Amino acid sequence: MSNLALHLERDSALTLSQASTGCDFQIRAVDGPACRQLRDIGFCEQMRVRKLTNGRNMLCTVCGTRLALSKDLADQIQVIPA
Amino acid sequence: MSSSSIEAHIALIGNPNSGKTTLFNALTGQNQKVGNYAGATVSRKSGQFFTPHGHQFEVIDLPGCYSLSPNSPDEEVTRDFLLGDQEGETPPDLILCVLDATQLERHLQLLLQVIDLGYSVVVALNKIDSAEAQGLRIDPTSLSEDFAVPFVPLSALNERGIVQLKQALRFPFPSAPGRLWKGPAELEESIELSTKVAEEEGLPKPEAHGIQRIACPEDADTEAEQFIVKTRTEFIQRAVEAGLQRPDGSAQDFTDKIDAHALHPIKGWFLFSGIMFAVFWTIFEFASIPMDWIDGAFGSLGEWVTSKMNEGDFQSLIVDGVIAGVGGVLIFLPQIVLLFLFISLLESSGYMARAAYLMDRVMSRVGLSGKSFLPLLSGYACAIPGVMATRTISNAKERLTTILILPWTSCSARLPVYVMLIPFLVTGSLSQTAIMFGIYAVGTITALLAAKFLKPRLGATEPPQFLLELPPYQKPQWRHVFHQVRERAFSFVKKAGTLILGISILLWFLGTYPKSDSDDPVVQQENSAMGRAGKLIEPIVSPLGWDARMGTAMLTSFAAREVFVSSLAVSYSADSDEPESVRETVTNAKRPDGSPLFTPLVALSLLAFFIYALQCLPTTAVVKRETGSWKWALGQLGGMTAFAYLAALAVYQIGKLIGYS
Numbered sequence: 001m002s003n004l005a006l007h008l009e010r011d012s013a014l015t016l017s018q019a020s021t022g023c024d025f026q027i028r029a030v031d032g033p034a035c036r037q038l039r040d041i042g043f044c045e046q047m048r049v050r051k052l053t054n055g056r057n058m059l060c061t062v063c064g065t066r067l068a069l070s071k072d073l074a075d076q077i078q079v080i081p082a
Numbered sequence: 083m084s085s086s087s088i089e090a091h092i093a094l095i096g097n098p099n100s101g102k103t104t105l106f107n108a109l110t111g112q113n114q115k116v117g118n119y120a121g122a123t124v125s126r127k128s129g130q131f132f133t134p135h136g137h138q139f140e141v142i143d144l145p146g147c148y149s150l151s152p153n154s155p156d157e158e159v160t161r162d163f164l165l166g167d168q169e170g171e172t173p174p175d176l177i178l179c180v181l182d183a184t185q186l187e188r189h190l191q192l193l194l195q196v197i198d199l200g201y202s203v204v205v206a207l208n209k210i211d212s213a214e215a216q217g218l219r220i221d222p223t224s225l226s227e228d229f230a231v232p233f234v235p236l237s238a239l240n241e242r243g244i245v246q247l248k249q250a251l252r253f254p255f256p257s258a259p260g261r262l263w264k265g266p267a268e269l270e271e272s273i274e275l276s277t278k279v280a281e282e283e284g285l286p287k288p289e290a291h292g293i294q295r296i297a298c299p300e301d302a303d304t305e306a307e308q309f310i311v312k313t314r315t316e317f318i319q320r321a322v323e324a325g326l327q328r329p330d331g332s333a334q335d336f337t338d339k340i341d342a343h344a345l346h347p348i349k350g351w352f353l354f355s356g357i358m359f360a361v362f363w364t365i366f367e368f369a370s371i372p373m374d375w376i377d378g379a380f381g382s383l384g385e386w387v388t389s390k391m392n393e394g395d396f397q398s399l400i401v402d403g404v405i406a407g408v409g410g411v412l413i414f415l416p417q418i419v420l421l422f423l424f425i426s427l428l429e430s431s432g433y434m435a436r437a438a439y440l441m442d443r444v445m446s447r448v449g450l451s452g453k454s455f456l457p458l459l460s461g462y463a464c465a466i467p468g469v470m471a472t473r474t475i476s477n478a479k480e481r482l483t484t485i486l487i488l489p490w491t492s493c494s495a496r497l498p499v500y501v502m503l504i505p506f507l508v509t510g511s512l513s514q515t516a517i518m519f520g521i522y523a524v525g526t527i528t529a530l531l532a533a534k535f536l537k538p539r540l541g542a543t544e545p546p547q548f549l550l551e552l553p554p555y556q557k558p559q560w561r562h563v564f565h566q567v568r569e570r571a572f573s574f575v576k577k578a579g580t581l582i583l584g585i586s587i588l589l590w591f592l593g594t595y596p597k598s599d600s601d602d603p604v605v606q607q608e609n610s611a612m613g614r615a616g617k618l619i620e621p622i623v624s625p626l627g628w629d630a631r632m633g634t635a636m637l638t639s640f641a642a643r644e645v646f647v648s649s650l651a652v653s654y655s656a657d658s659d660e661p662e663s664v665r666e667t668v669t670n671a672k673r674p675d676g677s678p679l680f681t682p683l684v685a686l687s688l689l690a691f692f693i694y695a696l697q698c699l700p701t702t703a704v705v706k707r708e709t710g711s712w713k714w715a716l717g718q719l720g721g722m723t724a725f726a727y728l729a730a731l732a733v734y735q736i737g738k739l740i741g742y743s
């Protein structure tokens with residue numbers, strides 16, 4: 001049973017750039033060359049993000065702050081629906 | 083104030099845009115630059131204040147940083163300062179950590195890192211006014227207990243809570259709380275070991291170096307680092323659960339509504355160009371009214387002096403030298419004031435970050451990121467703060483490229499030259515605005531093309547990344563805006579009264595002596611020192627369509643660009659006996675054959691030169707300091723000036739070929 005739950009969770013994990021706009025997510029993992037920079041600005045594990053727009057540079061909010069980030073950075077952030 | 087009475091040093095630390103400089107100004111009564119975007123402060127500033135208990139402290143304002151692992155040169159300043167690695171600085175006795183109350187979860191990260199370094203800390207919980215307006219409920223007592231440091235809610239902007247803050251800075255300061263979390267035995271051991279190593283190396287603040295080397299190792303993302311990040315985040319989440327309540331649901335606020343337009347891929351550009359066009363139009367339309375007053379005033383002053391003084395060299399020195407030269411530059415004061423007013427408004431409203439966001443699309447085409455646009459934008463005011471602002475760019479090659487192209491964003495010193503020349507091209511304020519817009523666009527576009535050319539040649543490979551905070555819009559801080567504008571206006575007037583006055587007098591002497599026997603002003607002019615210098619430079623500038631006097635004026639403008647205008651005013655006003663306003667003088671200037679000197683083509687060629695020439699030695703000095711090498715600074719100076727010459731040459735020669743004169 002818990003195995004199934006784990007599976008489901010892994011399946012639903014996606015990167016922030018794939019995530020759909022207007023929805024809230026929780027950050028699962030930050031992984032990649034820019035991970036330190038991303039964590040510093042607020043994209044920490046466990047934090048909640050809302051994605052606002054798609055595009056070359058996407059907009060999202062983390063704890064009430066608007067942040068713009070490029071797609072290759074968003075690819076380094078894994079989120080699950082919150 | 084003598085520094086001997088200073089009892090302690092306090093450093094302001096906090097995320098960018100959390101309000102450190104606003105608090106610094108509130109504490110010290112200074113007026114350092116604040117702006118509603120990340121990166122307004124790029125170097126350290128210090129000041130003093132007294133507490134209600136009568137202690138005097140020095141407070142140091144530092145560039146903002148998101149963490150103690152710096153991503154750009156300005157953040158390095160702050161980290162090195164905290165670790166005691168900054169040369170000639172002693173580590174502060176207390177850290178005043180400035181947190182934005184509306185973004186507590188994010189900003190507490192830095193607080194925890196600072197506490198871990200082993201500092202005594204007092205927290206300024208800033209922007210409490212905005213937090214209240216958003217319906218956030220913050221419990222400072224609970225946060226104080228969790229973090230073992232005092233939290234003082236305040237609003238630096240409205241100067242609310244400043245007294246309470248000063249009271250909280252009780253001297254002698256409470257001892258440092260020390261690290262608030264514990265790791266597994268293994269990690270604790272390695273931290274201890276690392277501290278010992280730092281101690282043996284004789285580093286200042288060994289315990290700070292000890293934890294820093296484990297928490298932010300050279301090779302990122304070690305297991306220890308991941309553990310520490312996770313532990314700190316969990317610590318903050320527990321603290322926030324007790325100490326902060328956000329209102330449910332997130333209604334669209336004012337900023338969201340504006341951003342829906344301002345960041346829109348199409349509407350955003352219309353808004354951006356609209357704002358820029360409005361700025362230039364105002365500069366032409368409204369500035370012309372006070373300009374005419376100043377011009378008229380100097381004209382009448384000249385007439386009055388002429389009528390009161392005996393004719394002779396001294397009268398000529400005052401009228402043709404001092405009044406023409408200084409007046410010629412001072413009439414552009416209204417433009418300078420308006421330009422700085424608009425730039426200050428943009429900076430304080432929060433639109434700067436939006437402009438950077440929009441421009442990222444364009445900038446990425448030439449290998450730069452939208453972040454490089456912020457320094458370029460400050461370059462429209464003056465290249466020097468622009469070059470300094472590149473410290474916020476994390477990639478070194480990108481930063482160098484931005485510095486090298488930056489002087490091509492037209493700075494305010496060029497404005498008088500443009501405003502003087504544009505009326506020779508077109509009439510009507512709308513078409514003049516269009517030309518002005520075009521001039522700025524040409525400068526900027528060439529700068530971007532140069533970046534595309536330069537960046538790969540500097541050995542930069544990685545594509546630029548874009549990560550930027552978009553602060554909420556706010557109404558401009560008028561007091562601060564006016565202060566900035568007044569300061570700029572004052573320094574412009576001061577320049578006119580010192581440098582430009584001096585050069586005008588010098589030019590008058592060079593243009594008057596040695597005297598010839600002839601009474602003919604033309605012969606006399608040719609015989610003077612300036613006339614002789616003009617003869618030397620004439621062969622170089624005549625392919626550009628310029629006469630000898632424009633050539634000498636151009637040479638003098640290397641002292642300061644505005645000098646070009648006064649230099650022309652001084653040298654041409656010797657031609658006529660009647661004192662007249664500066665603009666009439668230049669408009670009436672004739673070639674020896676009687677044809678007007680300032681034809682549209684000549685004006686265009688002069689414009690081309692001034693758009694591209696780097697004629698500002700202070701800029702070259704700052705570029706040397708920021709890049710650390712004369713190679714770049716002198717290469718930029720030579721390259722840009724040569725380019726300017728070629729551009730003017732091309733404009734004039736091509737123009738002549740297609741039938742203009």
Ligand SMILES: Nc1nc2c(ncn2[C@@H]2O[C@H](COP(=O)(O)OP(=O)(O)O)[C@@H](O)[C@H]2O)c(=O)[nH]1
Pocket residue numbers: 096097098099100101102103104105115116117118119120121122123146208209210211212236237238239240430556559
């Ligand atoms: N609402 C509000 N805004 C503030 C307050 N203090 C500063 N600000 C604004 O925050 C922005 C950043 O201020 P600044 O001092 O330049 O921040 P720094 O980057 O930390 O030095 C400016 O636009 C200020 O007007 C405050 O107490 N309340």
Ligand SMILES: [Mg+2]
Pocket residue numbers: 102103104115116122123144145146
């Ligand atoms: Mg600042």
